[in-house]
Amino acid sequence: MAKLIGGLGTSHVPSISAALDKGLRDTPDWKPFFDGYIPGQDWVRENKPDVAVVIFNDHGNTFFLDKVPTFAVGCAEEYRPVDEGWGPRAIAPFKGAVDFSWHFIDTLVENRFDPMICQEIEVDHGLQVPMELFWGKPDAWPVKVVPIFVNVIQYPIPLPSRCYEMGRVLRRAIESYDSDERFVVVGTGGLSHQLQGARAGFVNPQADQAFLNDIAADPDRLAAMSREQYVEMFGSEGAELMMWLVMRGAMDPDVVVRHRHYFVPASMTGAGMIVLENRADAARAAAA
């Protein structure tokens, strides 16, 4: 059966890829941010996942308000970058894990999650940026992807606890998938930021640090928070953080933090990264 080897969490701020495209990586504004991801990139290189399940939200690029799926799952052969207004970015298209996507959709529905099913769909920076942060910018991606789109823009957005539960179903799908492929789950978005209203520019580094602690040590607390609490604590767009709970729900209750990084502000956002492994796996690896 397939194996879940780790849970990754990261921000997906569009300015990150813009900074890379413009060659700003080593400028004073950005260097400390990008350097913090080097251990995460090393972890990915050493552990060689075959499939990345990426949980993110579209930002009014692929979906308009005429049709807003609460949860949508891609099962396409290929995901191309969408034109967000500046033209499609020059990055390689992502290759889909089609067979697993369908298996995951089956498992979701059998477990009372009813997603929108997407056989042709483009992806915005919500998926692109995390992939580039962990895998760099290769000519061809060494990993297949399964995009999970979560509506965190048009209210009513889903409950944080629902994201957490979806993660548990994702774990079941991975472990019942007949393959020897190695999976990572990537929760994306956040951390604190607000783009709209007079509170625009709100960041909350203290709450962000507490989130990075609790996503490992006390995810139940984060899953029990209301949507409004997310908005209050992390800003209106910071509510994206609930998508990390899908990743966390897929992991064991007991995890070890392999790497962790926090930087503020990346553009207008508190930006963070985490790499988690299940403690049982980590202990086994240490004994071997």
Added chain:
Amino acid sequence: MSTRPTIVLLPGLLCDASIWEAQRATLAPHAEIRIADFSQLDSIDAMARSALGLADGPLIAIGHSMGARVAMEMVRLAPGRIEKLALIDTGVDSRRDGEAEKRQILIDLAFAEGMEALAERWLPPMLHEGRVGDQALLAPLKAMVMRATPEQHHRQIKALLNRPNVRPHLEAIACPTLVMVGRQDRWSPLAQHEEMASLIPNAELVVIEDSGHMSLLEQPEQVSRALLRFLGFEKDHSGADRAALGEVKPMGDDAVPDRIPDTPLFDRKRSLQGYRINKMAMGLGNPANREAFRENESAYLDRFGLTPEEKEAVMTRNWREMVRLGGNLFFILKISAVDPVRITEIGAHQAGMEHADFLRDRLGKK
């Protein structure tokens, strides 16, 4: 001496004055009540003219279902006479594909098997699913249908099938308008009313909880309270009273502040309000549209039907105003792909701060 206003109540298909009994009783202390009788008429136009003839001078028109279509026609025929309008469980579009065939089945049924058979077929889908077996509700409705004749049914169906498409006229309705619908109305659903309320300039939407299409009888209390409030026949409720009226949810009330200060959540109201602006901005994901925006911005904006207020906000790059009008930053940000501006400048503008102060005080930049 103040004169009492005149209210005309307009019933729907196969309905007579009895359907309005609860509302008539509630409104009678405040106004002269006339109830229209459409049993002999076979066009929306004739119904509207007959209703306008029920009284002289200004009117308040309150219509249910087909009666609400008549009310909209009255506004079109005599815009100066209609002071206020209430549209309940209704629609604005003309005949749908296949509708005539379905309606014909019921016409034939009424002629062949009588009005009782028609009532049994026609009424259940009109009601909240949980109440189709509720005899206290069903008995008076059935009795009402049986007072009508197959010929009346035939005439009114003819009127309905030939109804005008009033969608293009909605933006011309200038009077205060209440759009009301049962949340479980399967015949004319909530979404349709949300759209109507967004297209009529001075409209508010009220949702009647636990009600199907026959809200006048299914939830008479809720309907009456909403009408009293809308018509100003009740003193303004204190906050506590408003809470007690919990099930009546007026929308489009800008006076209600966001619970989290200065943090606009993109909820139903904002989404409806901002639909045009956001759709226009979404279009900028297409290179040809970006070119059109660059060439002639005003013409590009007109393609999406922006109001003068919305247009002004976009053309002056007034981000705060665009957001106030329902623009969502993820969409309107695409304007900055055509006319570059940094996201932090957009943030500073909304915060009402100088850019340097914004970077330092909000984002902690040195």
